[in-house]
Amino acid sequence: xxxxxxxxxxxxxxxxxxxxxxxxxxxxxxxxxxxxxxxxxxxxxxxxxxxxxxxxxxxxxxxxxxxxxxxxxxxxxxxxxxxxxxxxxxxxxxxxxxxxxxxxxxxxxxxxxxxxxxxxxxxxxxxxxxxxxxxxxxxxxxxxxxxxxxxxxxxxxxxxxxxxxxxxxxxxxxxxxx
Amino acid sequence: xxxxxxxxxxxxxxxxxxxxxxxxxxxxxxxxxxxxxxxxxxxxxxxxxxxxxxxxxxxxxxxxxxxxxxxxxxxxxxxxxxxxxxxxxxxxxxxxxxxxxxxxxxxxxxxxxxxxxxxxxxxxxxxxxxxxxxxxxxxxxxxxxxxxxxxxxxxxxxxxxxxxxxxxxxxxxxxxxxxxxxxxxxxxxxxxxxxxxxxxxxxxxxxxxxxxxxxxxxxxxxxxxxxxxxxxxxxxxxxxxxxxxxxxxxxxxxxxxxxxxxxxxxxxxxxxxxxxxxxxxxxxxxxxxxxxxxxxxxxxxxxxxxxxxxxxxxxxxxxxxxxxxxxxxxxxxxxxxxxxxxxxxxxxxxxxxxxxxxxxxxxxxxxxxxxxxxxxxxxxxxxxxxxxxxxxxxxxxxx
Numbered sequence: 001x002x003x004x005x006x007x008x009x010x011x012x013x014x015x016x017x018x019x020x021x022x023x024x025x026x027x028x029x030x031x032x033x034x035x036x037x038x039x040x041x042x043x044x045x046x047x048x049x050x051x052x053x054x055x056x057x058x059x060x061x062x063x064x065x066x067x068x069x070x071x072x073x074x075x076x077x078x079x080x081x082x083x084x085x086x087x088x089x090x091x092x093x094x095x096x097x098x099x100x101x102x103x104x105x106x107x108x109x110x111x112x113x114x115x116x117x118x119x120x121x122x123x124x125x126x127x128x129x130x131x132x133x134x135x136x137x138x139x140x141x142x143x144x145x146x147x148x149x150x151x152x153x154x155x156x157x158x159x160x161x162x163x164x165x166x167x168x169x170x171x172x173x174x175x176x177x178x
Numbered sequence: 179x180x181x182x183x184x185x186x187x188x189x190x191x192x193x194x195x196x197x198x199x200x201x202x203x204x205x206x207x208x209x210x211x212x213x214x215x216x217x218x219x220x221x222x223x224x225x226x227x228x229x230x231x232x233x234x235x236x237x238x239x240x241x242x243x244x245x246x247x248x249x250x251x252x253x254x255x256x257x258x259x260x261x262x263x264x265x266x267x268x269x270x271x272x273x274x275x276x277x278x279x280x281x282x283x284x285x286x287x288x289x290x291x292x293x294x295x296x297x298x299x300x301x302x303x304x305x306x307x308x309x310x311x312x313x314x315x316x317x318x319x320x321x322x323x324x325x326x327x328x329x330x331x332x333x334x335x336x337x338x339x340x341x342x343x344x345x346x347x348x349x350x351x352x353x354x355x356x357x358x359x360x361x362x363x364x365x366x367x368x369x370x371x372x373x374x375x376x377x378x379x380x381x382x383x384x385x386x387x388x389x390x391x392x393x394x395x396x397x398x399x400x401x402x403x404x405x406x407x408x409x410x411x412x413x414x415x416x417x418x419x420x421x422x423x424x425x426x427x428x429x430x431x432x433x434x435x436x437x438x439x440x441x442x443x444x445x446x447x448x449x450x451x452x453x454x455x456x457x458x459x460x461x462x463x464x465x466x467x468x469x470x471x472x473x474x475x476x477x478x479x480x481x482x483x484x485x486x487x488x489x490x491x492x493x494x495x496x497x498x499x500x501x502x503x504x505x506x507x508x509x510x511x512x513x514x515x516x517x518x519x520x521x522x523x524x525x526x527x528x529x530x531x532x533x534x535x536x537x538x539x540x541x542x543x544x545x546x547x548x549x550x551x552x553x554x555x556x557x558x559x560x561x562x563x564x565x566x567x568x569x570x571x572x573x574x575x576x577x
């Protein structure tokens with residue numbers, strides 16, 4: 001069983017790699033400014049700023065992964081009604097596709113004023129064999145993206161109010177130390 | 179070509195697509211009256227009314243079958259109302275077919291109509307933390323074109339497709355739609371026009387993505403015996419209706435999901451992806467294959483998605499769609515014209531009416547009545563679409 005496909009040691013290494021990303025790519029967490037950082041969606045991901053993970057489940061019979069668990073996802077019909085155990089998803093994957101949106105979307109998206117184009121990535125996780133959407137890490141350059149490149153999970157600020165920063169998972173290009 | 183589960187299409191009609199801003203019921207009534215006139219059937223003769231619902235027009239839209247029946251004048255017919263996102267129209271048709279084939283009625287009216295707001299289709303209001311359709315906007319800003327953009331970029335990365343290839347789909351469909359009196363946009367478009375339109379969801383621009391429209395479409399359908407009793411001995415037939423759900427694991431990211439299913443578990447990956455499986459079921463039910471098609475109406479929500487459909491309905495192998503388009507095979511005069519109506523590119527999407535409109539177009543094509551856009555000698559056509567949450571549909575119609 002491979003509930004945690006990235007070991008703690010690997011995570012520390014990845015977090016280190018994240019710190020060494022090229023200039024232009026920001027660290028995965030924003031300046032605090034005294035505001036409390038809270039998840040924009042409770043229970044979807046861990047709030048580990050250095051090495052966040054998506055919080056999913058795994059079928060105890062089928063071995064299939066399920067995420068997000070807050071909304072209905074298809075069960076594996078080959079293991080109908082199976083039990084599921086909590087499982088963290090891989091923190092890294094390969095970029096399947098991406099798109100940059102140039103028009104403000106309707107509510108409930110909280111668009112900054114003035115509006116800033118934003119990029120949505122689809123990243124394929126090897127162990128889970130699933131594609132997971134996520135925003136491109138704040139400040140990362142969409143012009144540098146290529147299909148198949150390695151991406152890692154980071155946290156970023158989706159929007160904020162007077163007291164809170166609402167945090168969401170994002171995908172950042174992973175640049176390993178050479 | 180027939181089997182004992184065919185039903186007949188006696189009449190087809192539409193209200194022109196546009197941005198009219200009136201009550202959707204008005205459009206539905208116009209389409210219904212047109213279909214009845216086309217069929218030569220009186221409203222009093224209709225035994226079953228099957229409505230395709232709209233979610234953006236309050237309660238009357240949720241009970242569209244009764245709404246249309248009331249507007250036409252209560253006649254005591256049985257009624258049903260169906261919602262299946264973009265597949266709503268075919269779900270309504272499927273319900274009518276089941277009633278006819280079960281012998282509960284002889285003749286039915288199928289109607290779908292919509293009035294759409296300006297701009298992006300948005301989720302329903304309110305804080306709904308357990309509704310993926312609300313959450314995708316909240317957490318990702320993942321509009322519908324976001325998903326279209328992901329597919330288009332994937333085609334470029336996988337198959338070397340270009341923005342010019344996508345633009346050629348729009349150019350073709352705009353040309354097809356020129357002669358269609360029901361189309362909203364009837365204007366030639368050049369590759370340059372498409373390339374220079376403002377980018378919406380990169381690599382797709384404003385002219386790569388279909389608009390949302392007001393419109394209505396209706397069909398009068400009946401048993402083959404009923405058609406004969408009206409003197410129609412060789413009617414247009416509905417040969418197949420497919421409304422299959424995906425098979426697990428669904429490995430392509432689909433609206434409104436945050437992730438695909440995991441293919442890592444027991445059971446492996448199914449032989450066909452979801453969109454392919456919709457067509458496969460329709461072909462099996464009709465006992466034909468892609469080579470038997472004379473024309474097709476596919477859901478070109480974006481230009482790039484029309485290319486995906488060529489492969490998904492078996493017109494060519496994956497990666498060959500751009501060549502098929504460039505060779506002119508899918509243009510009027512080609513081997514198998516696609517979206518001779520002008521498609522969503524010329525209509526814009528009126529959700530509950532669109533799938534019915536596709537069947538109207540196929541009906542006119544196989545009858546040789548598609549003036550200004552007729553596919554020479556068309557006998558067999560397929561329509562296909564996909565909605566949200568695992569709803570999709572395909573219909574095969576033959577002369």
